[in-house]
Amino acid sequence: MHLKTPPGARAAFLLIAALSLAQPASAHPVPFSYLDLRLRGSAIEGTLVAHIADLAHDLKIEPAERLLDPAVASTHSRTMGETLSRRLVISGDDHALALEFAEAEVAADRQSLRFLFRARAASAPGRISVEGELFPYDPGHRTFVNVYEGDALTQAILDWEHQRFDYFVGTAQGRLAVVKRFIPAGVEHILIGPDHILFLIGLLLPGGSLRRLALIVTAFTVAHTITLSLAALSLLNPPASFIEPAIALSIVYVGADNLLRRGGRDARAWIAFAFGFIHGFGFAYVLREMDLPARALGWSLFAFNAGVEIGQLLIVAAVASALAGLRSRSEVLTRRLAVAGSWAIVGAGAFWYIQRVFFPGGI
Numbered sequence: 001m002h003l004k005t006p007p008g009a010r011a012a013f014l015l016i017a018a019l020s021l022a023q024p025a026s027a028h029p030v031p032f033s034y035l036d037l038r039l040r041g042s043a044i045e046g047t048l049v050a051h052i053a054d055l056a057h058d059l060k061i062e063p064a065e066r067l068l069d070p071a072v073a074s075t076h077s078r079t080m081g082e083t084l085s086r087r088l089v090i091s092g093d094d095h096a097l098a099l100e101f102a103e104a105e106v107a108a109d110r111q112s113l114r115f116l117f118r119a120r121a122a123s124a125p126g127r128i129s130v131e132g133e134l135f136p137y138d139p140g141h142r143t144f145v146n147v148y149e150g151d152a153l154t155q156a157i158l159d160w161e162h163q164r165f166d167y168f169v170g171t172a173q174g175r176l177a178v179v180k181r182f183i184p185a186g187v188e189h190i191l192i193g194p195d196h197i198l199f200l201i202g203l204l205l206p207g208g209s210l211r212r213l214a215l216i217v218t219a220f221t222v223a224h225t226i227t228l229s230l231a232a233l234s235l236l237n238p239p240a241s242f243i244e245p246a247i248a249l250s251i252v253y254v255g256a257d258n259l260l261r262r263g264g265r266d267a268r269a270w271i272a273f274a275f276g277f278i279h280g281f282g283f284a285y286v287l288r289e290m291d292l293p294a295r296a297l298g299w300s301l302f303a304f305n306a307g308v309e310i311g312q313l314l315i316v317a318a319v320a321s322a323l324a325g326l327r328s329r330s331e332v333l334t335r336r337l338a339v340a341g342s343w344a345i346v347g348a349g350a351f352w353y354i355q356r357v358f359f360p361g362g363i
Contacts, residue, residue: 031141033134037090038148039169042124044097048084048115054135055080055113068108077104081115087132092125093177124169126177130156131164168293178296179303186307189286190315195247195352196279197315202254202345203268204319205338207327212266217316219269223276224283225305231284232301243281245356250275251349258342283308 034049056064059076066072081101090097097119105114128147135141143158147167156165166181168174190196203216230236254271261267287304327334 031135031138033141033143034146035088035130035143036146036148037128037130039128042092042121044090044092044119044121044128046090046099046117046119048088048117049107049110049112050080050084050115050134051110051112053111054138054141057137058083058135067113068106068111070106073104073106073113080104080113081117084115084134085117087134087136089130089132090119091129091131092121093127094129095121095125097121124171124173126169126171126173126175127181128167128169129164130158130167132158133160133163166293168296170296175296175299178293178299182290182300182303183307183310185286185290186283186304186309187311187314188307189283189304190308190311193282195251195349196282198345198348199247199251199254199275199279200312200315201319202251202258202342203272204316204323205341205345206258206261206266206268207323207334207338208266208268212269213316213320215269216272217312220272220276220279221309221312223273224280224308227277227280228283228287228305229301231281232287233297238281240285241360243278243285245353246278247275247282248349248352248356250278252346252353253349255342255345255349258338259346 031051031054033051033054034047036047038045052064052067055076056062056067059067059079061067061072061076067076081104085099085101088099090099099117099119102116105116107114130145133141134143139160141159145156145158145165147154147156149170152170154167156167158165168178200217200220203220204213208216227236253275254268257267257271283304287301293300323334323337326337
């Protein structure tokens, strides 16, 4: 779970940590650890603060306060370091880094032990990934993560539901890492989204010149890019309960327009533009779930949208080529396919609309 850090959010983050430390250690009502990472080019300097109750549970030491004795902490320091290094995985550009733990230090005022460690990559990475459950026995355990890069601080929380955090470094390597991550994500989303695919196919079924098809796709692109950006920046966020049925209705509309147009004015570019705004919100829901990197927000939006466009072009190329090949063999068969396909699109859109309005949990 990636947290952006405006002043108010940072204060709340620190308040939670402070309140947790104010509780009695004997009851251990505060299942928290604290991880600080300082980026130094290809090197990472880390500090991990873990509560004695968690460490004592793994070591089977009772009472846990025995670990506050420097001699006892020193005796078990190597075992604790090896355990934590197995559970805490820090990667640079998807390459796991070896963590070198120093001897544990007693932090009596925090009822905790402090572990210093270092990690070094072969070269300065563009993306740092932190993942793992430090104390699996406790599903409520949280690890508060601070990443320091120069004067910048980025915060996150690792817990049972969010066991991975990706940090994109504010360098050229970091921007490249953003592009590498979000372009494939955009391609994947459009290719596994049957509603978006069906909408595009509906627009392409009547055929047309390459210029006409390019205009239709461009209109769709411009519209969904606008709303994708607005939603990803949290400037406009209509509820999914409205957007998802609206996307289904857009599919019904494009199929019905194909059936009713009968050689009249071709309004597909306007249809693509109008409904592209709605589809953009659908793309944004997926993008927001990916924890956009605050320091590279523009690059992540650009890369995800570029991926969506690549996916669209793959679909357009495949469908348009197939229709052109069929049309060269039989104009009548092509028209019949357009009619049958349009009816199928209307049916699919109507099904999705009913499902999303009346059975949002699934039929």
